[in-house]
Amino acid sequence: MNYGQVYYNDVANGVGCRTAFFVSGCTHHCKGCFNEMTWDFNYGVPYTKEVEDEIVESLKPDYIAGLTILGGEPMEIVNQKEIRPLLERIKREVPKATIWIYSGYTWEELTDKDNKRCHGEDTDAILSMTDVLVDGEFMLDKKDLMLRFRGSSNQRVIDVPQTLKSESVVLSKYNDRDESRKL
Template sequence: MNYGQIYYADVANGIGCRTALFVSGCTHHCKGCFNEMTWDFNYGQKYTKEVEDEIIESLKPSYIDGLTILGGEPMEIVNQKEIRPLLERIKKEVPRASIWIYSGYTLEELTDASNKRCHGEDTDAILSMTDILVDGEFELDKKDLMLRFRGSSNQRVIDMKETLKSGKTVLSKYNDRDRSRM
């Protein structure tokens, strides 16, 4: 897996101050994508053990709320192979850190075991360690700058813990509009 960028004090991609990992590789190719250069799976730098160590260390200060993984597409099967061990390590070494994942795949696509495009042997484990999933492709005709933590109105901010507990999709309290800009 490659990555395009890591922000170690990001406040735009989730609640609080976070580390944000922008992975490379995406097959969605959404029109109007803000990060088009990350569509290329070879873009950026190689994700290594040393990079993972830096991410883990960045999550340890008490003012860091967690990790956000976006891209590119974190839930491409090839990227899941690296993301799962990272999340397992976070849950072991920094269990208070929340995990946010942005995916162009919907929750329904990710949980459909017959969908080999995005559901693989690591998918269920990744979802079980995810606190918030922002799902759905960016749709330029549904772009809305008033939405919190998403770019278009078709996308959802899903509370994965409650969703997995209840067996039905539970939207997060962050799935609303940004009232501070109104």
């Protein structure tokens, strides 16, 4: 797996001060994507043990709320192979860190065991370690700058633990509009 960037002390991609990890590779190719260069699975540099060590260490200070994984598409099957061990390590070494994942796949697609495009042997484990999933492709015609933590109104901010518990999608308290952005 390649990645394009790691942002330390990011405050735009989830609640609190976070580490944001932008993986490479995406087959959605959403019109108006803000990070089009990461569609290419070969974009950026290789993900290594040293990068993983830096990410895990970055999560340890008390002021860091957690890790956000975006891209590209973290939930492409090939990327899941690297994401799962990273999350397992974080859950062992930094259990206070919350995990946010941005995916162009919907919850329904990710949990459909017959959907081989995005559901593989690592998917359920990854979702079980995720606190918030922002799901759905970005749709330029539904772009809304007033939305918190998402770019278009079709996307959802999902409370994953509650969704797994109830077996139906439970929206996060962050799935709202940010009225403070009005000029």
